[in-house]
Amino acid sequence: MMATQWQGQRVLIIGAARQGLALARFLATHGALVTLNDQRPAEQMENARQALADLPNIQWVLGGHPISLLDHTDLVCVSGGVPLTLPILEEALRRGIPLSNDSQIFLEHAPCPVIGITGSAGKTTTTTLVGLIAERALQPPRRAWVGGNIGTPLITYLDEMQPHDVAIMELSSFQLELMARSPTIGAILNITPNHLDRHGTFEAYQAAKANILLHQSETDTAILNREDSGTWALRDKVRGRLVTFGFGHPPQGEIGTYLNNNTLCWWNGTETHPLFARDEIHLRGEHNVANVLAALAIAMAAGWPPEVAREVIREFTGVPHRLELVRMWRGVAWYNDSIATAPERTAAAIRAFSEPIVLLLGGRDKNLPWEDLARLIHERVDHVIVFGESANKILQALGPQQSGQRPYTLEHCPTLEEAVLAAARVAEPGDVVLLSPGCTSFDAFRDFEARGEAFRQWVKQLP
Incomplete structure (x- = not known):
């Protein structure tokens, strides 16, 4: 059925990064005639072309996005990093050529239940936790498949999946804005201003996130953060069962997870079931307690044993680039929070520490407000070092330095490497040096992971 559907279909994929390459392989394997189009020149795409060299029904058009590519195209698929304002995409819509992406096509063909997780912050930690719980809860031959916006695009594994399996996918607003399918269980962790450089x-942005719920059926489940206004505003769009999470007790008529006297609990609508103590969570910060409450709500909604969830959470120490302890150096703890690509994420990281903080901020701005973070920095951060493209905007938000008030020092470095050296000079034993940039990495690095890996390397090289 699937092979018949794609046989001979002319598909244009715009963006030949991770998602585009995975989708190209899937579609070409199923008989589609695929054109991969990327603005990068051919010399930068040699490795990608070699990776798909075994598939003769893929052609490449590089160095731009000529409108003529639409002349013989049945479907246009858009990779996550490609803006929908691209002229070729606007022209495709004008001509009535449908748009899709790898996540949409995966949901159309997935043979098993799919759990989708989105949010402005916390989705990778939560998706990873839910995946680990699923892997332990499902008995062979059942399998849990984890991917999407993290790891490998799930369409890579689609032909291996069985009806008794479960797929867990992280979904970004870039993927969701095109989607007309929703997962079996759709979770929204929070919605706060983010990616306004993309969504305007x-x-x-909120409307894009809402697509994780809008196309569910009455038999599906929505998981919502009842204490986040951006998320809770979507509760009227829930079509099936609603499960909530938050720190306070769920209101009358709702079911969900909550925190009661430092015990994480499940409320089934009539009675409380204590699950485990907050002290068993090894992640720093209130935001990570919220992530665990979300993962528990998803696990309970999926019907997995709560004792399995407890075992996984007790063992879980986090994922790379998210408040990751890199090194203790001369009594100073160096933390990599490169995932923090918005000011609000940086604020959550600051609140996770009681120690004196040396904060490294900078990168490429996403047209987000900095005022709230600036106020928190004046309350909590001893030293600030800014770097990269957005340094001047951050300095403007922080305002002039006031003698005897936080931050006690304010330094501007051109690059992150120089910021690391500046932090090493100012940090004292007992301090925390925190890379939590509040910006994307695209002014200097491929992605936040490359930035975090560079930070790790430079910190480990400190003598």
Whole structure:
């Protein structure tokens, strides 16, 4: 059925990064005639071309996005990093050529239940936790498949999946804005201003996130953060069962997880079931307690044993680039929080520490407000070092330095490497040096992971 559907279909994929390459392989394997189009020149794409060299029904068009590619195209698929304002995409819509992406096609063909997780912050930690719980809860031959916006695109494994399996996928707003399918269980962790450089307005960003719920059926489940206003505003769009999470007790008529006297609990609508103590969570910060409450809500909604969830959470120490302890150096703890690509994420990281903080901020701005973070920095951060493209905007938000008030020092470095050396000079034993940039990495690095790996390397090289 699937092979018949794609046989001979002319598909244009715009963006030949991780998602585009995975989708190209899937579609070409199933008989589609695929054109991979990327603005990068051919010399930068040699490795990608070699990776798909075994598939003769893929052609490449590089160095731009000529409108003529649409002349013989049945479907256009858009990779996550490609803006929908691209002229070729606007022309495709004008001609009535449908748009899709790898996540949409995966959901159309997935043979098993799919759990989708999105949010402005915390989705990778939560997705990883849910995946680990699923892997332990499902008995062979059942399998848990984890991917999407993290790891490998799930369409890579689609032909191996069985109806008794479960797929867990992290979904970004870039993927969701095109989607007309929703997962079996759709979770929204939080919605706060993010990616406004892409979506333009908070309302457009929120509308993209809402697609994880809008196409569910009455038999599906929505998981919502009842204490986040951006998420809770979507509760009227829930079509099936609603499960919530938050720190306070769920209101009358709701079911979900909550925190009661430092015990994480499940409320089934009539009675409380204590699950485990907050002290068993090894992740720093209130935001990570919220992530665990979300993962528990998803696990309970999926019907997995709570004792399995407890075992996994007790063992879980986090994922790379998210408040990751890199090194203790001369009594100073160096933390990599490169995932923090918005000011709000940086604020959550600051609140995770009681120690004196040396904060490294900078990168490429996403047209987000900095005022709230600036106020928190003046309350909690001893030293600030800014770097990269957005340094001047951050300095402007922080305002002039006031003698005897936080931050006690404020330094501007051109690069992250120089910021690391500056932090080493100012940090004292007992301090925390925190890379939590509040910006994307694209002014200097491929992605936040490359930035975090470079930070690790430079910190480990300190004498």
